[in-house]
Amino acid sequence: MPATSQRLLGLAAMLVTVTIWASLFISLRQASQSVLTSGDIALLRFLPAALLFGWLSRHRVRHIVSVPKRYLFAIAFGAGLPFYLLAATGMQFAPVADGASLIPGILPLFVSAIAWGVYGESLSVGRRLGIGLIVIGIGAFLWHSLFFSPWSVTQGHFILLAASISWAWFTIGVRVTGLNAAEAGAVLAISAVLLLPVGAISGLISFNLLQAPLGELGYHVLAQGLGVGIIANYSYAFAIRRLGAEMSAAIGAFTPVVAALIAIPVFSETVSTLTVVAMALIVFGAVLASEGIKWRRTQTKSGPQAA
Known part of the structure; x- marks a missing residue:
């Protein structure tokens, strides 16, 4: 398939993704006001995906297990149950616009940082400028929460930052493993389902379905x-x-704009001037930081892997 068609398909996939991500933060906010627990939502979220992606990947088990375990862990932890629990906990304390800004909004910052620190990729002037704007936007959120918001909101912001770091590892894990979408989905969803009983036994999560x-x-x-x-x-x-x-x-960084627009009529949330400025800095910074990383990759028996 021509490269242009591939990019168009990728852009269409990201438009779908951003729309659903925005709805995710609305759903998490509603769940925080529901009788359903985080364990309930996690079960409803991961079990259907585990069944579907597990079935689609049933003939690719050898390929999946041949991937270095540290990359499988990055996928399982990065977007699986640990990520979900971080995001759900953070959204109990922070407004929708904040949550959407501090998870997908600053994802390019952590992706670039991991690529630079772990894989030795160089950062261009444009990418550095974009990262700088994202840092300023994050600083605006944290400055406002530290000095003008209840401590619970500040806690929520730090938890959401941890969730964004987690998701960055997932993003890079998918890219460097060479796993296709169904295989990556199977790894994160099945691992999440397997971890749910562990969380229940340890008392970290409960169920109220x-x-x-x-x-x-x-x-x-x-x-x-x-x-x-x-x-x-x-x-x-x-x-x-x-x-x-x-x-x-970078495209995912537009999620907070969509989520904030939905949250205004749904939850009667107000968006302060500082929040708008911080969101704009993060989104614009993400666009500047969106240059493609030239990943160094080698071949394994089952597919391409990171060097």
Whole structure:
């Protein structure tokens, strides 16, 4: 397929991804006000994806297990259950616009930092300028939360930053392993489902599905299970393979704009001038930082891997 067509498909996949990501933050905010627990939402999110992607990847098990385990861990931890619990906890304290800015919005910063620090990639002047703007935007959020917001909001911001670092490892993990979208989805979803009983036994998560109204369960099955767990996981991994990790992360930085516009009528949230300025700095910085990373890769028996 011509390179232009590949890029167009990647861009279309990222448009779908951004729309679903924005809906994710709305869903997480609603879940924080629901009788459903984080464990319930995680089960509804990951179980359908584990069944679907596991079935699609059933003949690729040898290829998947041949991938260096540190990369599989980056995928499983980066967008699996640990990431979800960080994001869900952070959204209990922070407004939708903040959560959407501090996870996908600053993803290019962490992707570039990992690429530079771990893989030795050089950073151009444009990318450095973009990263600088993202840092200023993050600083504006944290400065406002530290000095003008309740401590709970500040805690939420730091938890969301941790979630963004986690997601950056997932983004790079998908890019360097050579796994296709279904294989990457199987790794993160199946690992999440396997970790749920561990979390329940340890007391870190609990379940309350039987007490939830059917309508609410149906909404989260569609929003989390189908939308985020299956469609967005597939479309984001698909986009990374065709656009690269950096460009995909940069387009994802537009998520806070979409999420904030949805949250205003849904939750009657107000967006302060400082939030608008911080979001603009992060989005513009992400666009500047969107130059493709020239990943060094080698061949293995089963497919391309990072050097």
